[in-house]
Amino acid sequence: MGLLKDVVKPILGGMTLTARRAANLGKNIVTIQYPDEMREQYQRSRWRHYLTRYDSGLERCIGCSLCAGACPARCIYVEAAENTDTERYSPGERYAVRYEINMIRCIFCGYCQDACPTGAIVLRKDFELANYKREQFIYTKEMLLEKYPGQNLEPYRSKVTGVEAPIYTG
Template structure:
């Protein structure tokens, strides 16, 4: 008796779960139902972005091209510590630090403190825009902008150098090298006590530029006297050198 009751339950379950036969009308309109979804979307508003004619604005914290920031007087915030290069998981950053030299005849001062970033390169063929370099920077010298149009058909142009990454001079800033503000130390810069370039710094930069202009004028006069003048087309000269410098010799800190 127990076996008979079990078999009856199995038959009832199989009968209830058996697929029902579709009607001929539903089978006829089944293919049309799929086209109905496509047809209904034809009258909706188009969500296509008209790029690059109308680029969409990015989020405020978007990870775009990097930027090396400056202090309010124009000195660079980067101290050449290379922590950003160590934190980069893609090995896309190359940094070479150097000492600030305020002695007469020295290279000058480019940042507060002892060192500055002499060479700074970012290879955007490797960069994954993760932002770990920003977190590692102890002086807040490196940040990321909202600029993202970095595509190019030349691989060499995607290795950005320091002159491309350095923030432009704003109002009240001076182009380094020049001494720190009078009576200020390195920590005073990062505490926000320096708000703009001082009069003594402006006087130093004006004297430096005047001296460089005089030296350039004297060098041009000497070259004219020796007869080594430039040709009519830029880049061509009347003196042809037997050897040409290699890329490593002409581009400071270039990747191999």
């Protein structure tokens, strides 16, 4: 073991690196002041799920469970029920009376979105998903279903500051 090779050289290497970093302080700042500033998001960013509606207001989901079958993390639960003439939720024969996603297990792969035959389940740009209790990560149908058609296409705004997340166009 050489003192020069094993001790002096690594120390000098570390000091050189630190000096180089210090010389660059203040230049090329890559951090942003979140949540007052929001990082740009790509057009096809995939974060929080939504269950979408048709323009008529009817739910797109027909309770077929293809999304649950495609999910590699097994975190989607769907329970279907029949529409009736007096109680209709979707244009099809059936609708999802219960739809849940365990967001702790989700890996945001988007396979559920790809598998859905009606475009019902989509992943959009809301990435502020932190919460306090485990049970708050079980997203129910009521939490997932958009309130009106196209709601989730609006630009994402921070829940904390209301600042809009810009879309990356470069």
